[in-house]
Each structure stands twice: as C-alpha cells, then as structure tokens.
Amino acid sequence: MNESSYELRSGETHIEVHKFFPGAILVVCVLSLVFQAMAPVYFPKVAVIDLPLLVTIYFGLSRRNPSTGLLLGMIIGLAQDALSGPTVPLGFYGIAKTLIGYLASSIGARLDTEHPAARFALIYGFFVLHQAVLVLIRRLLLAQPEPWLNAHLAIAAGVNALLGTVLYLAFDRLRSS
C-alpha cells in the first residue's frame, strides 16, 4: 500500500486521496471478517452489524479509486461468503460488496465524505442498498422469497450507520498522512 496521500483532481474540486499504513487495510479486513464470524456466537444481537460492509465503505470512500474499491469489496464479500457456511453460495455477498465498493469509491471521488454526518448518511444509504442487492439476488437467482423493506432493516441501517460513523474515526488514525 502507498503510504503517502495525494490530491485527486476532479473538475474544479480538489479531493484528497488517503493512504494507509502498510498492511492496515489487510489487517482491518481480516479482523472485520473474524469479528463478523465470531461475535454472533457470543452475542447474537451483534449479527445485525455488518462490519465487513462498514470496512468496504470506509476504504472505498477513502481510497476513491473505483477499481480498487470494487476489488476490495469483492474480496471481502467472497471471504464473507466463504465464512458463512455452505448455505450461502459464493458470490452472494461478493456481488453486493463489489457494487458497494465501486459506488463508495465513485462517490468518495466526487464528494467530501469526511464529515460524520455525511458518513452517517452514506453508511445508512449503502447499508440499505447492500440489503436491497442481497434481496435481489435471493429473489432472482436463488428463488427465495425475501421482503424488500421492513422496520428491522431501518433499525439495522441506523445501528450500522451509527457504529460506522464512530468506527471510521478510529480508522482515520490508520492513515499515513
């Protein structure tokens, strides 16, 4: 990983592209996956949190490179699929997180996403979109009936947005510049 930061020129806007300490992204990704796999065992209600998604969104917004963002999303998603057991086919989370990684990187390249309020809103929106993609896959590919929107989704999105907003402040410390 590059350690320095540089400015991305997009039209009239100058947006800073952040770099992270070596191995930081890898460690965070692995830890998020481990947490996602282990935490619900001890704290079932924690299952509502999608830490790999929050990691994908954060690095997508920070790196601001759609290609990197989508590839990172794909890797995290496929890893989550692999850890989710045989009932979840490979690609289920992979597709959703690839899309989120791409969109987060694309939006991060155009908007300033450093403000906590913006991050909250973005995380909330991406979480809902992520769930929508999952529902779409379930309905179209797996032929499994799944409700589109419900109160649980709204609450889960809020919880994740809140947690993400706090967590991103900690992640910001991993930046090398």
Add this chain to the structure above:
Amino acid sequence: MVAIPSKHKSLALLGGVLLVQVLLLAVQIKRDSRGRLIRVWAITATSPFERSGAFGVGWVRGVWNHYFALRSTSRENEALRVENDALKLTISQLETKASEADRLAALLKFRQSHEQVPMLGARVIAASAGTASRTIEIDRGERDGIRRNMAVITPDGAVGKVIEVYRDAAQVLLLTDKDGGAGAMLVSSRVQGPVGGTGDPMMMMKYVATDEEVKTGEKVVTSGMDKIFPRDIPVGTVVEVKAGNPFKQIKVQPAAHLDRLETVIVLLTQTPVEFKSETPSSTQQSEASPPAATAKSEKP
C-alpha cells in the same frame, strides 16, 4: 483488441467482476426441477442459436441432397425398384399361401363336420383345354378309391361329378357344363327342379312351374334325388327369374367358385348319404316343410 477509455475502465472492471460472481453463483445454485442455474442459463442462451444452426444446417443439407448430390439417387432408385418388385412378389406368394391355408382350413373344418361321410381331398391340377366343355382334372384317381359319378364338392357348395377316372387322376364335369347338373330344390319353397349348366358361368334351374313363387336371392340346394349329391348341399343363388310357358326361366349363380377351384372334396360313396345342413335357413325350411313335397321332375 478494442481499447477501453480510461474513465470507463473501472466500470468495465465492475461489470466483469459482477459477471464473474454471478456466474459463480449460477454454478452453485441448483434449482430442483431444472438443474443448476448455469445450465439453465447456458441452454436458454444457446438454444436459439442451436435451433437456428440446426435449421440452417438442415436447410443446406436439404438443398444439397435434393438438388446437387443426386449422383447416387438414380442408383438407389434402381435398387429400390428391384427391391420393391421382389417385395411385391413375396407379398403375392404370401397372399397365395394365406388363401391356400384358408381353403385348407375350410376343407378340414368341412371334413371334421362330416366325419361319417367318406371323402377325399383332391387338388385341381388342370382344367378343360377348350371352352366347349367345363371340366377340371384332379390329382386323385382309381388308386385312391375314386369312381365314376362320385360327387365333387367344396365347403362352399356342389362342384360337379366325376366323369372319367384314371390311375392317379380323375376328370370332373362341372355343374356349369352343358351336360352337367344336379338335382336341386329351392330352400324356402322346397320346390324341386334340376339345375344344369349352359356353358356359361351361370346355371339354369329347370322345370319349375310358372305358378310357383320364386324370388331372386333365394338359395338353391341339392335335393339328393339324383343319387349323386347328398341332400342339402348348397348349389347356388337365384339371380334372375323370368316368366315362361309352361316353366319359369330361373338363372342360378353357383355357390362354389367354379372358375377358381384349387382344392375339392370327392365323396367316396355311390350310395346316397345324408348331410346335416349348415345353413340356418335351410334347416328352418327343412323343419317347416316335408322334403320333396313338391317334387315335379328331376334330370341329373
């Protein structure tokens, strides 16, 4: 290779990555009724092209076979024609054998139903050489017990009588010969009269008075009065009745197929024998009226 603009590279990459994962999903997902999703997609995607391809190939092959590759067609036609002729011949032979089997079965049945009457089956080996007479030659003769004036019949009806006997053959005078005939009677009215040939395929029933009622379609059977044919053997059917003075002119069609005889039965007795009639109408009539009650004349 088509160069992708740099600003679209990430979009292309996204599309590629998503596609790969969708395919990955499709490989894993198995629908209960239609197998793996990737197969469903693959078949759905390729079947239109396959159908089109098959249609195209069939069309090209059809054009080629029907308009260009005709070199061997003529040869095949010739071979098929020869084969067809051979098959026709085989069919004809089989039909002949089948009809022969039917005839033999009928003879056997007739023989079994009249076991008390001594009879002998014979094969027709020749017919009269000219049109002046109506005779046949059978392959049984004196050595087989055949004698002159023995009755010759088929399961269908009376045929004629033996007029010449040789060592291993015999000549039979058919009922349709000008000199042939048999004592007969009408089944319904029991009116008797000799039936004789005229040299034509039809026979004439003679000496039936004008005042007797005779209808076309009426059956004629042997009366047994000629001492040659047993009683109640079918002789023929009345096909034409004309008024005459003093006798009717009654035309009778032979019951036996005298123009295509192949096997016959020779009754090996010169003494009168009684046959049980197999025709219901004649049986009814026999019960209804006494035999030979209205006999007028007989000319065997």
